Amino acid sequence: MRAKDRVGQRGERLAEDYFKASGAVILDRNWRCREGELDLVALDGAVLVAVEVKSRSSWDFGHPFEAVDGVKLARVARLAALWAKEHRLQAARRRVDVIAVTGPEGPSPLVEHLRGVA
Numbered sequence: 757m758r759a760k761d762r763v764g765q766r767g768e769r770l771a772e773d774y775f776k777a778s779g780a781v782i783l784d785r786n787w788r789c790r791e792g793e794l795d796l797v798a799l800d801g802a803v804l805v806a807v808e809v810k811s812r813s814s815w816d817f818g819h820p821f822e823a824v825d826g827v828k829l830a831r832v833a834r835l836a837a838l839w840a841k842e843h844r845l846q847a848a849r850r851r852v853d854v855i856a857v858t859g860p861e862g863p864s865p866l867v868e869h870l871r872g873v874a
C-alpha cells in the first residue's frame with residue numbers, strides 16, 4: 757500500500773472515531789457510486805452528514821482544507837442527496853462537513869472539523 761493511501765485510511769479512521777465520540781452514528785464509510793465517493797456518512801441527531809476527509813502527514817503541501825474547493829463541496833452535496841435517495845432518507849436535513857487530519861503517525865494528530873460548509 758502506498759504511503760499516501762495509508763495516510764488517507766488513517767485519517768478516515770480518526771475522523772470516524774471523532775464523529776462517534778461526538779455522539780454521531782456512522783451510517784456508511786467509503787460509499788461509492790458512478791458519480792464519486794463519500795468518505796463518511798453520519799447521523800448527527802436528526803441531520804444526515806456527508807463528511808469529506810482530507811489527511812496530510814505534514815503541512816508541506818498546505819493545509820488539508822485547501823484541497824477542498826467549491827466544486828468538491830458541490831459534488832459531496834450531490835452525492836449526499838444520492839445516498840439519501842438510495843437509503844430512503846430524502847426528507848432528512850443534510851449538511852456537508854470537512855474533517856482535516858494532520859500529523860505523522862503517532863499519538864496526537866491534529867483533527868479539525870468544519871461543519872456545514874455546503
